[in-house]
Amino acid sequence: xxxxxxxxxxxxxxxxxxxxxxxxxxxxxxxxxxxxxxxxxxxxxxxxxxxxxxxxxxxxxxxxxxxxxxxxxxxxxxxxxxxxxxxxxxxxxxxxxxxxxxxxxxxxxxxxxxxxxxxxxxxxxxxxxxxxxxxxxxxxxxxxxxxxxxxxxxxxxxxxxxxxxxxxxxxxxxxxxxxxxxxxxxxxxxxxxxxxxxxxxxxxxxxxxxxxxxxxxxxxxxxxxxxxxxxxxxxxxxxxxxxxxxxxxxxxxxxxxxxxxxxxxxxxxxxxxxxxxxxxxxxxxxxxxxxxxxxxxxxxxxxxxxxxxxxxxxxxxxxxxxxxxxxxxxxxxxxxxxxxxxxxxxxxxxxxxxxxxxxxxxxxxxxxxxxxxxxxxxxxxxxxxxxxxxxxxxxxxxxxxxxxxxxxxxxxxxxxxxxxxxxxxxxxx
Amino acid sequence: xxxxxxxxxxxxxxxxxxxxxxxxxxxxxxxxxxxxxxxxxxxxxxxxxxxxxxxxxxxxxxxxxxxxxxxxxxxxxxxxxxxxxxxxxxxxxxxxxxxxxxxxxxxxxxxxxxxxxxxxxxxxxxxxxxxxxxxxxxxxxxxxxxxxxxxxxxxxxxxxxxxxxxxxxxxxxxxxxxxxxxxxxxxxxxxxxxxxxxxxxxxxxxxxxxxxxxxxxxxxxxxxxxxxxxxxxxxxxxxxxxxxxxxxxxxxxxxxxxxxxx
Ligand SMILES: Nc1ncnc2c1ncn2[C@@H]1O[C@H](COP(=O)(O)OP(=O)(O)OP(=O)(O)O)[C@@H](O)[C@H]1O
Ligand SMILES: [Mg+2]
Numbered sequence: 001x002x003x004x005x006x007x008x009x010x011x012x013x014x015x016x017x018x019x020x021x022x023x024x025x026x027x028x029x030x031x032x033x034x035x036x037x038x039x040x041x042x043x044x045x046x047x048x049x050x051x052x053x054x055x056x057x058x059x060x061x062x063x064x065x066x067x068x069x070x071x072x073x074x075x076x077x078x079x080x081x082x083x084x085x086x087x088x089x090x091x092x093x094x095x096x097x098x099x100x101x102x103x104x105x106x107x108x109x110x111x112x113x114x115x116x117x118x119x120x121x122x123x124x125x126x127x128x129x130x131x132x133x134x135x136x137x138x139x140x141x142x143x144x145x146x147x148x149x150x151x152x153x154x155x156x157x158x159x160x161x162x163x164x165x166x167x168x169x170x171x172x173x174x175x176x177x178x179x180x181x182x183x184x185x186x187x188x189x190x191x192x193x194x195x196x197x198x199x200x201x202x203x204x205x206x207x208x209x210x211x212x213x214x215x216x217x218x219x220x221x222x223x224x225x226x227x228x229x230x231x232x233x234x235x236x237x238x239x240x241x242x243x244x245x246x247x248x249x250x251x252x253x254x255x256x257x258x259x260x261x262x263x264x265x266x267x268x269x270x271x272x273x274x275x276x277x278x279x280x281x282x283x284x285x286x287x288x289x290x291x292x293x294x295x296x297x298x299x300x301x302x303x304x305x306x307x308x309x310x311x312x313x314x315x316x317x318x319x320x321x322x323x324x325x326x327x328x329x330x331x332x333x334x335x336x337x338x339x340x341x342x343x344x345x346x347x348x349x350x351x352x353x354x355x356x357x358x359x360x361x362x363x364x365x366x367x368x369x370x371x372x373x374x375x376x377x378x379x380x381x382x383x384x385x386x387x388x389x390x391x392x393x394x395x396x397x398x399x400x401x402x403x404x405x406x407x408x409x410x411x412x413x414x415x416x417x418x419x420x421x422x423x424x425x426x427x428x429x
Numbered sequence: 430x431x432x433x434x435x436x437x438x439x440x441x442x443x444x445x446x447x448x449x450x451x452x453x454x455x456x457x458x459x460x461x462x463x464x465x466x467x468x469x470x471x472x473x474x475x476x477x478x479x480x481x482x483x484x485x486x487x488x489x490x491x492x493x494x495x496x497x498x499x500x501x502x503x504x505x506x507x508x509x510x511x512x513x514x515x516x517x518x519x520x521x522x523x524x525x526x527x528x529x530x531x532x533x534x535x536x537x538x539x540x541x542x543x544x545x546x547x548x549x550x551x552x553x554x555x556x557x558x559x560x561x562x563x564x565x566x567x568x569x570x571x572x573x574x575x576x577x578x579x580x581x582x583x584x585x586x587x588x589x590x591x592x593x594x595x596x597x598x599x600x601x602x603x604x605x606x607x608x609x610x611x612x613x614x615x616x617x618x619x620x621x622x623x624x625x626x627x628x629x630x631x632x633x634x635x636x637x638x639x640x641x642x643x644x645x646x647x648x649x650x651x652x653x654x655x656x657x658x659x660x661x662x663x664x665x666x667x668x669x670x671x672x673x674x675x676x677x678x679x680x681x682x683x684x685x686x687x688x689x690x691x
Contacts, residue, residue: 038522094449162541169532173518179485179511180536180588181503227568229523 053112307366319355533587
């Protein structure tokens with residue numbers, strides 16, 4: 001708790017820089033990353049992240065110092081060129097986009113490593129720390145860095161805010177944008193520039209290797225929670241801010257822990273959580289829903305069976321053992337057991353001395369399913385002219401799906417028929 | 430047979446297009462009268478989509494020019510609307526039906542500004558026209574193919590243009606939707622709008638269109654349907670595919686379309 005208060009009251013000025021720096025980096029790349037993600041250019045982040053290295057080295061060689069502004073300008077230039085190179089290759093040669101992407105990445109990164117090795121070997125005293133670009137150095141952020149990051153982030157946010165409609169359009173339907181005369185090429189160029197900017201400043205916190213994750217992961221996580229682009233961007237930004245804060249805090253509490261990798265770690269955990277638990281799209285939600293439906297079908301089938309047994313015997317009040325039931329319809333014992341118990345809990349069945357009996361509510365429910373089954377069979381034979389011996393399978397499924405409105409329409413359409421195609425009576429009341 | 434018209438709304442002069450130096454359209458020369466409902470037909474790979482894209486300035490021309498309303502496209506963009514092939518976009522995009530239809534208003538809005546109330550009204554009206562008003566808030570990935578097509582049509586209608594280019598608006602839609610869409614197109618054409626549609630079903634060509642463009646890498650025919658929709662020109666356009674053609678010929682005979690010479 002003490003460390004918590006210490007951290008968030010900024011008792012050391014350095015904490016402030018690390019915290020805000022991390023948040024700014026994470027939020028900017030998260031926001032721009034939404035469009036990169038939707039344009040299916042997930043690899044662009046990776047390319048730019050690797051391609052900034054030669055720029056950083058070159059600007060160090062030219063200026064001879066590590067002023068972050070110079071380094072960022074150098075990084076920006078080569079990062080940007082790497083994207084232009086990809087587009088050029090795709091347009092001018094027969095190579096596909098993935099090949100061009102790989103090509104650009106490895107060539108730029110190769111040159112970068114070459115230059116870096118050269119600088120190290122040349123024994124320049126100021127070079128120590130240049131390689132921190134490879135792995136990030138968020139914990140070493142200082143005031144000057146932060147002001148630079150803050151201005152870039154604000155510029156980025158303003159651009160996305162002003163051009164939201166345009167970026168949406170070119171992400172969804174580029175051709176339509178061009179057809180209505182929007183400057184699609186220019187807009188793409190601006191979006192590329194923003195991406196490169198986000199990567200260039202982000203790289204100082206998390207390094208070359210992890211940067212692509214900063215761009216794409218928040219967007220991917222946010223997409224699980226919403227179908228609205230604005231909400232998605234806001235969510236991605238929040239995820240970015242949370243992971244930036246968490247990264248800074250963790251490395252403060254445990255100084256041996258690096259900030260950047262923890263930012264990426266936290267955002268990855270958020271993404272995984274979204275993947276499993278998000279409503280509607282999450283895996284867990286889907287699995288639960290599937291199970292619910294399966295159980296529902298099982299229970300309806302059991303009630304249906306009780307109703308049919310009652311129909312045959314002319315008496316709905318007989319108690320029946322599990323074996324008798326399985327004789328009528330070969331349920332698996334485990335499933336039948338759990339289905340029976342749940343129906344008992346819901347008040348559709350009762351159980352005395354291991355004999356199961358249907359209640360009148362259960363009878364109503366079972367009757368409805370039988371009715372729907374037979375109505376649907378009749379519908380298929382009369383309206384779709386399917387042979388009576390081919391309709392049972394289909395009706396087995398449809399009987400569980402039909403809504404009360406459809407039920408009413410079906411009854412009306414068929415005019416409350418008495419018999420199904422197999423001459424069984426259709427039960428109404 | 431290529432019939433040119435006086436004061437055409439669309440004039441294509443000696444248009445040539447190629448992809449990677451492979452020529453796809455050769456010297457297309459045609460003109461279309463105002464208010465026509467035009468079908469573009471031809472086999473797969475004939476260059477139908479290419480023709481529309483090059484009219485819309487989406488691919489560079491090798492030669493020739495296109496005039497709309499006797500002007501360059503850039504001077505009349507707000508009067509021109511384009512409906513791309515449905516598969517050309519990712520329908521899993523996080524947007525609602527309303528969001529997509531509103532895109533039809535973007536050229537009126539210009540850069541930077543946000544859609545206003547009036548734009549929403551126009552979008553809603555367009556959705557009503559295609560019978561999709563109840564779907565305004567629906568996420569677009571939850572639409573059927575036919576509904577997606579209607580959304581694209583609504584987006585085009587929201588543009589309130591004077592000439593419309595549509596790439597296969599009937600692809601993958603059911604008979605009822607097709608009927609609804611063709612009704613809308615016919616109404617538009619009666620209201621003086623020009624509608625140009627890439628179409629694949631030869632059976633319905635004579636019923637739907639009053640003007641036909643037949644393509645097969647070159648222009649085979651352009652003229653009133655009753656003058657150009659005949660076996661000879663069809664054979665020229667669909668050449669080689671004789672089995673299909675005889676079937677079509679059979680259909681034409683059975684349906685006894687007016688004005689088809691034997
Ligand atoms: N982007 C592209 N790059 C290279 N070749 C292309 C490209 N798009 C189309 N083509 C080629 O141009 C020719 C015409 O294509 P187009 O899409 O215009 O045909 P289409 O008449 O619309 O066919 P379909 O009926 O299948 O839609 C085809 O041979 C196609 O392979
Ligand atoms: Mg096509």
